[in-house]
Amino acid sequence: MADLPEWDFSALYAGQDDPKIASDLNWLAEEAKRFRADYEGQLSDKTAIALGTCIQRYEGMQSVMGRIMSFAGLRYYQNTTDANRAKFMSDMQDKITTISSDLVFFSLEMNRIEDERFDLLVSQDETLTRYKPVLDRMRAMKPYQLSDELETFLHDQSVVGAAAWNRLFDETMAGLEFDVEGEKLSLEATLNLLSDPDRARRETATHALIAVFWHHLPLFSRITNTLAKDKEVEDRWRKLPTPQASRHLANHVEPEVVEALRDAVVAAYPRLSHRYYALKAKWLGLETMQVWDRNAPLPISDDRTIGWEEAKQTVLDAYSGFDPRLAELAEPFFTKGWIDAPVKPGKAPGAFAHPTVVDAHPFVMLNYLGKQRDVMTLAHELGHGVHQRLAAKQGEMLSSTPLTLAETASVFGEMLTFRKLLEGKEGTARKALLASKVEDMINTVVRQIAFYDFECKLHAARREGELTPDDINAIWMSVQAESLGPVFEFVDGYETFWSYVPHFIHSPFYVYAYAFGDGLVNALYAVYEDGDENFQEKYFAMLEAGGSKHHKELLEPFGLDASDPKFWDKGLSVIEGLIDELEAMED
Template identity: 55%
Template structure:
């Protein structure tokens, strides 16, 4: 399918599934518009360097504000180019031309941006007193105060200009190349199940089948495919961990997670408190829930392919796309018409690519692109309830990105910890709407259990992933980790999280290797738990709030990256630095498990 074609795919069970139209970025890989923007960005970047390198300290406040505006303009041009390249690549990673195009755009963007690199480095060398004086003298510059605040946070970790340039220019042949190797290796994998060659998306979907024998065959086939590439995955993981260790040591980060915390503008101690609170809650949450699930399924022990098994009462019908769209938008509208109206644009204007197909990136994401355009959503929609929840989740990201867009390219992006707020809140709105419309007690129990599992996957599983990453990166400092070492750490952290209800066999030892966040964005995963616990607390406020809550919520989304978590949560009376904050969020999950235990007891008494 041509990357610019406006189309949809007819599926017998799912209806018309939308395929995104990338014309709003560029009409094609060879388009005159793309070539023009590459040339313009290159010329503007070189002129910007010639005009400003070594001269920032001599500028007035208005002149520096003007310089930042030009810098922002070039960054947006590069952002549009790379967003387009990434989306074309994600739509079909198996296509050799798409691979070459993506690599070519990365190389050209890196070359162009190398002429901009001096700007942030030189800004960080300005004396604080001089910068403050400039900010006070110029409204034009003061608009960028939040961006400058965040940029200056990196000041203690900044290296010499030559080293920074070397790291920047070699990124495309270093970390980016190893990441691309992982992505393309994984996209090319096919898993043999009952004589059919399935993609990762297709075979992972079988792990939620009500047929236990099918789940086991799928789980073992997935393990076999991963094991065939275990050496490559271990090499990629070791190389990227060592690469991170070297750069962290050069910059002076005390711990492997510290650079991610800085990027998220969240204090180390806040993340430590989250991780400790969730880890200590494992027995009260996941261990207790999975013991109940084993009983519901009539099993003494759960196998790893039973983790996402549906309950007997689950709604296993296939949900057509149009119904999924209505379900999510109606849930959004019940909270805020304004929120739903932004969401409607994604469906009306072909901003979503929904069908699962060979070569397409697995999973789901919302790509913000650039404020001058709009976000795009990638899904692999297969009609299950969890796919509806994924749509609600990614649409939340997309709506957030649209609302934050007016902040501009430099300030629209939100740290990962807060980027999950709108997505998880959208999921919660959709779940509560579905639950309220379900009267049958057995189906309500199944829905509640499904939601608990989603929350455990978002909180417990992601913190288990975080613990795995922490131990891997700590151990990597002592030397290269063997395939056995990686598997041992994986099993250790998974047993801690899942508890005694599970019997994890040898085939599960390879499952560490398919988690893309470990490769793409080290220590990303705790942001999911951060967002879920935050939203649990936020939703509790909403349930008790007056009519002004929705307006405050939308204002929070519109702020983009201009405010830190403390400022954003203050209007709701929440503070993530409060040691008791995480317990509030976890207590919501615990309360749902309590309710399930109560329903279980009532059923047994009848």
């Protein structure tokens, strides 16, 4: 694992002391005040051309703010225990929040323009027509908008509200140490041991996790209770119908589409996770599985450490096999410091791809340990990165893809890599790869929908009052037993494992986007395998659209419709087919 790449931030700023940061902040402060003076109280009276110019100026400020906060945030995630980086991010957050207070009026006044007049204005100016998709998403919040004073208050207090609790969670998680056989390990390294070939070592790691989670459970419960209550208060004031509603609005997806996905996956639990884990128990020679066996490698698995160069070439070859343009878009991530791969003290756990701003480039974070799952994670995050590069041509406000489609390229990249690895494999090698892919898909679909149900139950219960740690633990276990199936036994202490999942803290109800993306990609890949004419061109056009089109419009060229309840069964049948093949290998 020597010589793993690390980020080069020069596309953003030369360093924390770069004078351009101060210069950009000064420009922002002045431009925000000029913008407010030019437009506050006047948007509804502006001509279409004037409104188009207004939106372009607003987008210009969003770009500079995004550059500053991307730089501060990425440096912080490299080492969340570094007090200097934490202070810098907090200071930048404070400054940007103060500056952007002058911009709060923009969305409020845009939403107060009558629908008839808005439609007329959009029809009169090409600039407004181009921005209509993002304006439509903004105006979807129109029924739930508060007074100008309250909206400004919520904006200003955010740095000492949810953002502060998020930061407390991140810094606590990054500072945790787990004692595994006398060795002090980070969260990421300890979680990695849950897929160790040695069952005793997996069990030891599980108990190490439980011990630390139990110790910090009061804090994690307090963070979760506070954020859920904070959300409930704001939702109540806005008169949002459900805790999930704000996420659905942000994702530009209809609630019934998400519920159709959720119901289809839950109904498929017996055919997917229950059936697969019963099969896995048999392979491991176990009558019942413990939680530390869920991600255990099969006895036939290739457990060698995969070097960085091999991982890189595997993914690039898979991308190139689909279309050379995909590999060309991915190549600079490896050669220009766009990936931060090593596991380091204080580094945030997990992986992500951050788009930053459209006139820079995305940054991919990994915690690479050389496992096959890490190779698939690389393929996943590079998919995001390629998607973000292609969508950048839409501009700052239209490039951002709703979460429901944001996972499309990432999961498709995983599928391409899996299919490439599967080529020519027979016998136990094929079986091991199929099993690994099924596990990844179960983690992406079944586990994430179980996470979504956990959040739904948690937020509903929190509306009835404060939740004790035992209350939250019980909610967690109710969805775990249902989703994993009867073959599992749950060791005392596993009920605390909800506490380390960052999505529950940072992005409530984000998790269904993974299942949405997997189901969508399974259906897309079936179209690709059927030899759909010009599939690559349609695929690139879909990615290039960014957030400029609704999911229905983007999927139409492929003959797919996510609002059709049967759509999700198509995606789930792909997973079921792989399990069928694994069962057939037993005969």
